[in-house]
Amino acid sequence: MDAIVVDFFHWTRQGDFKFEPRDWPDPQAMVRELKSLGIETVVSVWPTIDERSENFGEMADKGMLVSADRGSGLHMTWMGNTVFYDATNPEARRFVWDKCRENYYSKGIRCFWLDEAEPEYGPYDFDNYRYYAGTALQCTNIYPLMYAKGFYDGLKEAGEKDVLSLVRCAWAGSQKYGVLTWSGDIHSSFRAMREQIQAGLSMSVAGIPWWTSDIGGFLGGNIQDEGFRELLVRWFEWGCFCPVFRMHGERSPWYEREEEFIDGVRQLTSGQDNEVWSFGDDNYEILKKYLFVREKLRPYMRKTMDECSAVGAPVMRPLWYEFPGDPEAWETEDEYTLGASLLVAPVTEAGAAERSVYLPAGTVWKDCSTGTVYKGGQRVIVPAPIDVIPVFVRGNEDIEVY
Template sequence: MGTNLQIGNIYPVDYARTFYEGMEREGQKNIVNLLRCAWAGSQRYGALVWSGDIASSFESMRNQLAAGLNMGIAGIPWWTTDIGGFHGGNPDDPKFRELFVRWFEWGTFCPVMRLHGDREPRQPQYGTTGGATCCSGAANEVWSYGEEVYGICKKYMELREQMRPYTRRIMEEAHRKGTPVMRTLFYMCPDDSVCWETEDEYFYGPDVLVAPILYAGQRSRTVYLPKEERWIDYTTGKEYEGGQTIKVDAPLNTIPVFIKKNSNIFGKE
């Protein structure tokens, strides 16, 4: 076939195509495959790409935001990340709980919201054959992190469900046009020079502006509101004129989110 330099990027596309065509021959219609490798064109074959086994740290979370936005710009709209990171993290550790919450809040506004990870402390093996010989990670369900964290997770799971009609619409648009689900500011507002310089905010679809909390201990942040729109703070209901940078509070249970005025986020499909 050739060297890695010659075919390395083509391989992930054919990898996805192999699964897709095999499942198609078996009569399956709505085919989705969770893959950790992809290249331009993989989206044609039901590729839902996740970013692999990543570290459980705020630095890693910041990298994931960039990865998700770049994936969308590359034409692959279905993307997901392991909420909380994969490697390590103890659900009883307050520092990890903070990271988990911030990642969970952000995950609410990702194309696919998915919780996964190999948590500490490691659990003993349960048997002597097959997979039972492997040590398992600790509990990682949303109720494994204490009542406060569970309450926050419940709030955002309910919000995700309330946004189902909106999410469905932007997923359908991605299917028809290749439009990213997570959109860089410059993609949406190419004539706004500030949007070309802003890397820590993004659009979830056309009408929701998301400004994740990406650092430990952070309880407020600045948010740039793009020009030529009016924006509603989802948490407070306060209305702002676009084209300005504001500072907003972000207690542990809040991710700054702004809704474009007169948009239909929670309405029927």
């Protein structure tokens, strides 16, 4: 385990950018204890400023908030009446970072989860919103880029060398600000899982190599439902072979809130458990297996990441990237290579026990599960029981997976 995330609504109010002292009496000690275990603490930051936030007045007076040309100036009303800070405004970026430096960085936190980065307006009236950089129709797509830049610049100025921010979306150039993008609040279904393969590959060839999805999907997963458990296992197996291996999701049914409001602030409850042991004993053994598979892959992943950093080669690669002369590689959308040497074929159909896999021409491929060696340039049917995702080693590479 590399990191634990303190998710949203740990704060006093949106836009205060600090821990609620009632629930987090000594965050510095918590961060210190986790660091002693080799685990980094990540905190969720939202760009929403509640109209009751202690920072709202100053930010509004100094033009640090996105404005509206007409009508209501509110952008979201979920869990409070909020306005987005204007990430295209250098002064606003500095202001938000200074608050996060004071309330998070000073307590030992070095990694930030920059959520709501689109930004997710309630009414999508883009002709109505105005930024420091121009109208929303002219420049709103750069918001996640500028949001990440504010934290990157602040962390670099503070002396950090390896900057990483988890951001819900990206724009051209986001990678230069240490952005790890995930694909947002996707549905818990096999269809959504299939779509994420294309999403990850598209991000990769767009030059944004650090990418991940919510394992199991974000919305709609009931941890007691056997169909969802199967989906989560298949997604977890695939996540093991993604650039970043990460559990996250809203698991239903939600717990009832003990109190709806405390000190005038609406409280958010929690979904069901989402740890690897939360989905039944048999499934726990499978998930545990892939935790150790990922550890085995650590040297290979570091090598692949180094290559990516040095020459820009994607971590997830469409088959055509490694095999441009193979016409079938250009037509295959549900497989990819992880780095140059591992071919990954996720199982994305409920109830499947085998998988059709295309193996690109020009080399041989060894099934990591069975040890069978196949000549490239053909499609094969391979076993895919519930505890196996088909993975193949290219040529004579010596990579232990299972």
